[in-house]
Amino acid sequence: MASITTTSLSSSILHHRTNPNSLLNLNFKFQSSPSRTITSMAATTATKVIPSIIVGGGRVGKALLEMGSGEDLLVKRGEPVPIDFPGPILVCTRNDDLDAVLESTPQSRWSADLVFFQNGMLEPWFQSKGLGDADQVLAYFAVSKLGEPPVDGITDTNPEGLTAAFGKWGSTVATRLHAGGLSCKVLEKVSFQKQMLEKLIWISAFMLVGSRHPGATVGVVEKDFRSEVSSLIGELASASAEEKGIVFEDGIEDRLCAYARAVSHFPTAVKEFKWRNGWFYSLSEKAIAQGKQDPCPLHTAWLKELNVVQ
Template sequence: MANITLALSSSTLFQLTRKPTSRFTPRIEAMASTTKSRTKVVPAVIVGGGRVGKALNDMGNGDDLLVKRGEPVPLDFEGPILVCTRNDDLDAVLEFTPKPRWNDLVFFQNGMLEPWLESKGLGNADQVLAYFAISKLGEPPVDGITDTNPEGLTASYGKWASAVADRLHAGGLTCKVLDKEAFQKQMLEKLIWISAFMLVGARHPGATVGRVEKEYRSEVSSLIAELATAAAAEKGLVFEGAMEDRLCAYSRAVAHFPTAVKEFKWRNGWFYSLSEKAIAEGKPDPCPLHTAWLKELKVV
C-alpha cells in the first residue's frame, strides 16, 4: 500500500480523491488528508518523561529527544529544550545541561520562578503558562478553554515562544505568544489561582477545584483579591479587570482537579515572603488572610 501511494502523482491522487475508481481509494484519501494536516514541529529536547513531557513528545513529529531524570542534555541537538520536571528538580536540570545551551531552555513549571531564574542568570528565560490538564500519563491534555476566555489561556514567552505555540497547536491546544510584561501579568494571575484555590481547598478536605469554586466562592474570592493586591503592589503593575471571573471560569474547566498546598517555596511561599518582609519592616501584613489560613493548616 505504501508503494502504491508513493508512485501516484499529485494529479492522480486528486483524481482518485474526487472520483473513486478502486478499492484502495478511501485509504489513499485518508493518508493524503493526514499528511496535509500534519503540522511541522521544531524538534526539541524534552526534559522529563512525566505527564507533560510525554504529551509534548506525542505532539512532535517523532524527531524529539526525550531526556529522563539524571540524563545529560546534549550540546549538539539544536532547538528548544522543554523542561517539564518538578520545580525542585530544576537545579539538577541545569547541572545536566551544558551552559552554552541554557539560552534554549523553556520552563513549563507552575509557580513563581523569577527569584530562582534571576539567581541563575536566567532572568529572561523562556517560559510557558500551561493552562491545560493531564489527569494520567498518556492521556490527552484537556485545554483550559473557558467561557470568559474561549481563545484559551495557555501562553508562551521568549526566543522559542512561537515554536512552542506551534507544537501545542499541533496537539490540538491553544497557545498565544506574549511579550515580557503581558506574560508576567498572566504568570502572576496563574500563581494567584493555584495559591488561592489550593489553600482554600486544603481547608476543606477532599474538595476539588470545582467544589471550591462552587461551594466556597466567598472564601476564594477574598483570597484572590488579597493576593492580587499584594502582587500588584510588589511588582508595580495593574492587572486586567475581572480576574476573579477568569480564575473561577478556569476552575470550572478543570473542576476535577484535587486541591492541596504543595511546592510551597514556588507557590504560596512567595506571598508568605511578602508578609514576612512587611512584618520585619514594621508594616502591616499585606496578606493577613493568607497567613492566617497557612497557620491554621500548620503549613507555616
C-alpha cells in the first residue's frame, strides 16, 4: 500500500466485500473558482459510487470502504493488486509503504489508475517512478478510530470544506466522499499544487513549532505560539513560491491557523521527515551548495535545535 489469478479473483472479491453502512448525507457549498465545481450532496447521492480497489486497511481505507456500495476490493499490506478489477486504485497506506504498493501493482495500471491519499511532498517520488502528474487527494478529514465515520475538516475561513482531488479519477473520488457526507472539490493542476503546498506548510510548520514546546497540540501552537508559527509559515511559503514559481492566494496564514483550530487536539511531532520538513530542508541545502543564502533559516535553525538534522 502477492498475485491473484483470474480464476481466484471472484472469490477474493467476495471475501473482501462489505455491506455498506449508510452515513449521514450533508449538503455542502463548494468553491466556484478555480475548481470544476462538484455541485452538492443532493445532486451526487443518486450517482453510483464506482467500485474501486482500496489499498490499505487502516482508518482511511476502511472509511472509504464504508462509503462504497459493497463492490469494492480491499487489498491489505503484502497482497497483490489485480490487473483486471476495473476502476481506480485508492492508495491509503503510509508514505514509506509506497514502493511496496508499486511492486504489488501491475505496471500497466500505475499511471492510469493509482490515486494517492498521502500527506506530504510526493512530487519527487512521483518523478523518480515515472508517474508524472499522478492522481492525488488532499484529505482534510479525520478518522479518530478504526471503523468510526470520518469528520470533515471544515474551518471558519473555508466552511465549504478543504478536501480536494486532482486527476483522471478526481470526480469519481469526490462522488465517493460525498456519499460519505464529506466535502470534496476537484481542482486543476496548478490550483491543486497550491493547496498541496499549503497543507505541506501547515504540517511542517505546526509540527516543528509544537515540538519546540513539549506536549503542545496544534491548537496550543495556534493560540500560545502564534508569532512563532506565523514566522515559519511566511518563510516556508516564500521558499515554496520561489521554488515552484507560484503565487499563493492572500490569507495563507489565516487559513492554516483556522485549520489548526479545527483540529486543535492533534498532537505535534516532527515525523516522516523525508516527506514533510525534509523537502524544505532540501531547498536550504541546495541554496547553500550554490553559495546562496538559506531560504528557510528559521526552519533550519529549529531543526538543528531539536537534533533532527546536524
